[in-house]
Amino acid sequence: MPASRSQSRARGDLEQQVFAALAAGGGAMTTADVRDALGGELAYTTVMTVLARMASKGLATRRRVGRSYAYTAVVDxxxxxxxxxxxxxxxxxxxxxxxxxxxxxxxxxxxxxxxxxxxxxxx
Incomplete structure (x- = not known):
């Protein structure tokens, strides 16, 4: 059975793509915003997990927006x-x-x- 596109990506590659989309956004972005910027093919939960991990690593900051979070890339x-x-x-x-x-x-x-x-x- 062939691996799906999201399964075949290397974890670091996906994180880099999410970071690039977040950094290019120029401001705070929700998980849905990032997913859309990446073409909308990834599962929402996949993008959410990557963003949460990036926040825990200090690569992104997040703030509560309603029931979700808005993320901003840390470029320093x-x-x-x-x-x-x-x-x-x-x-x-x-x-x-x-x-x-x-x-x-x-x-x-x-x-x-x-x-x-x-x-x-x-x-």
Whole structure:
């Protein structure tokens, strides 16, 4: 039995397509808006699941609109990375261990930048 079109897509490919449609929308879009922008062939629940996962990864923000959500693409990669780091810190419990391993992977220049940023926060 041949796989359907939605089953044959790679998960990352579908997420990229949904993200592109969301980013091209220029503002908040509902699941139905995104589905329509993609040609309307995908199941509503498939698009809804992808959008929810994108929101949990920090790739999109969502706000309640009636009984649904409206999503907006997060196009600032630094914001996405910061969101992911915060999620990791929250999930691990031992924040010091996570931060220590992160800091050990920094170059001397990156370490100095981090020190400078932290010092600026204290002022």
């Amino acid at each position: 990669s630094a914001e996405v990375a910061a969101h992911q780091l915060h999620k990791l810190l929250d999930a691990r419990g031992d924040r010091a261990a996570v931060l220590t391993r992160f800091a050990r992977g920094l170059s001397p220049e990156e370490s100095q930048l981090l020190v400078d940023l932290l010092a600026a926060e204290d002022q």
